Amino acid sequence: MTAIETNSIGKVKMTARDVRVFYGDNEAIHGVDLDVMENEVIAFIGPSGCGKSTFLRCLNRMNDTIDICRVTGSIKMDGRDIYDPSLDVVQLRAQVGMVFQKPNPFPKSIYENIAYGPRLHGLASRKSELDDVVESSLRRAGLWNEVKDRLDQPGTGLSGGQQQRLCIARSIAVSPDVILMDEPCSALDPIATSIIEELIDELKQNFTIVIVTHNMQQAARVSDRTAFFHLGDLIEIGATNEVFTNPINKRTEDYITGRYG
């Protein structure tokens, strides 16, 4: 067990070194080195197919569910290798939650959607504790006032933006350290998007957030740091205002000024 690293901008939560991802024989990510700091919002941007979502899915080993997908290199969380065979992937995923591109509530009631994770992991032993977890998760996702009178109704009946906040509440309910968001607003309208963005800003008090986005304004608005991916390479990473106002790499500049993408 290595000591938890720190560097000039704070405490390191996750470190990735020389991460390569293969789909069959096809290498989709060519050796990415990247640190995720504790309680920061880090955005991954880049054109479609650049590998940003694939890399994100390495961080909680969701790529394991794809048969032909293979990951090499090392990814550590709090100094521990998450690809270590002795590590239980189930516990990893409880620590690293995920919010998907398309809102995917279970076809169960709103209450059951939130209670699902805590029940799995035995986080609440009594009904009243579970009720508390459900309420606090919904409150932190800013959804409580909208749904408190209809917790027994199906989560699929909510609007798209509410569904996505329900999914965020669902992942908060298992108290993860890190939340991965894979283009969480791409299926939402501008108003729902701005609500989610405000929510991300609040959540970073307690969680480390990694967000993949197509929307450069969104990356600029919500993130502390930004990483630009292109064709499976990490091209540039830095403080968001630096990357957007004064990019080092020509390709980053071309992308954020809209010359391709």
Add this chain to the structure above:
Amino acid sequence: MSNFSLIVLLLALMAIGYQLGMVRSRKVATVNPQQKMHSRPHHYGMMVGLWAVIPAFFILVLWTLLSPGVINGMVAAQLPAEALAAEGLTADVIMRRISNLATNFGVVAEAEQWELAAAAYMQQLQTSSALLLTGLMAAIAAAGLFFSFKRIQPHLRARHQIERTVKAVLIICSTVAILTTIGIVLSMVGETIKFFSFIPPADFFLGTTWNPRFSTTGVAEGSLTGSQGSFGLLPLLSGTMMIAGIALLVAIPLGLMVAIYLAEYAPASFRATAKPIIEVLAGIPTIVYGFFALVTVGPFLADFGASIGLTIRATSALTAGVVMGIMIVPFISSLSDDIITQVPKALRDASLGLGATKSETIRKVVLPAALPGIVGAVLLAASRAIGETMIVVLAAGNSPTLTANPFEAVSTITVSIVNQLTGDNDFASPQTLVAFALGLTLFVITLLLNIVALVVVRKYREQYE
């Protein structure tokens, strides 16, 4: 000319009309180069072919339906009145004798002079009827061909006519299927009402004894079971439900496990091979399952029962139920497999992303989402089990007693129908008519199950998306 050769001729005419129409439309197109033809040449060809054949075909159908009645009427009008009175026979029987003579089929007893005369007259009428039909059809076919041929013009919407014909053919086909169902039900309802004129419905639906064999209508007092026999449905219904229940107890767990393995765990290549092999189970003739039950499963269950101190008959509800359960496994596994595969990957990802294991995900997310569809599959399998006959005939012991012991021999509704309709039948006795009442009961039960299945499946469609 026989109807068959007429139909062959019509088909040949259709081919000729098709060619003529195509040639004509091409010619019309070259004559009017400035006007664009509305349809393609083969549409015009098809239109001419159809016009040549369809009206003539309708004449053929009508003629075939109506002419026997007309001919019989004409022959009957010619019969000498005194002969009819003297014979004291019904007109039906006489007409049957005459038509047998006319077709050289021969009759019992020597034919009377007047009968021979009538037969000759009938033969003559039939010959001229056939000639008349051929002539009429030729005329109508020629007229249809000629006028539709003449009508080919650039603005003629032949393509739309073809579309309308196709639609009409499709409507006729679906009507045939629907009318057949209605016809089956009506014929059963008629016979069932006749049955209930012998036996009160209450005795049938609530009776606890089934013993129709040893008595016939009209047998007086002193016969074994009274004059009517006992037609209680309950022993048969309980046997049917018990066997179907045992079959489902076997098939639901087995089928669901198979489906879950195939859909969630099996590699794609294994699934591609295993699924058709499992589906073969549904294609094995049920009589073969019957042998299997009788020769293998029954004795095995009896020996097994003996070894643990249970008396299990070789032919029992258990034997039939277990074998039937194996038969309906593919109904459940195949449909459920399709339904489980359709549950969106997003739901699985959501569950896995929260730290659920694979089996937790299947139990808590995938199966609940697929449940309504699975219920539909189970109900379809259940109606198959309730209607199944051959396995039960061979393996259930054919003993219509009201029992709750699955190790005993029982009988079912389907088996009783077979028993009542096998051998010499008199379709005016309750012994035979009861088969229709049983059939209708069975039909209503499976219909209700199917309706429930449909409603459940429809509800399932609204679940996600």
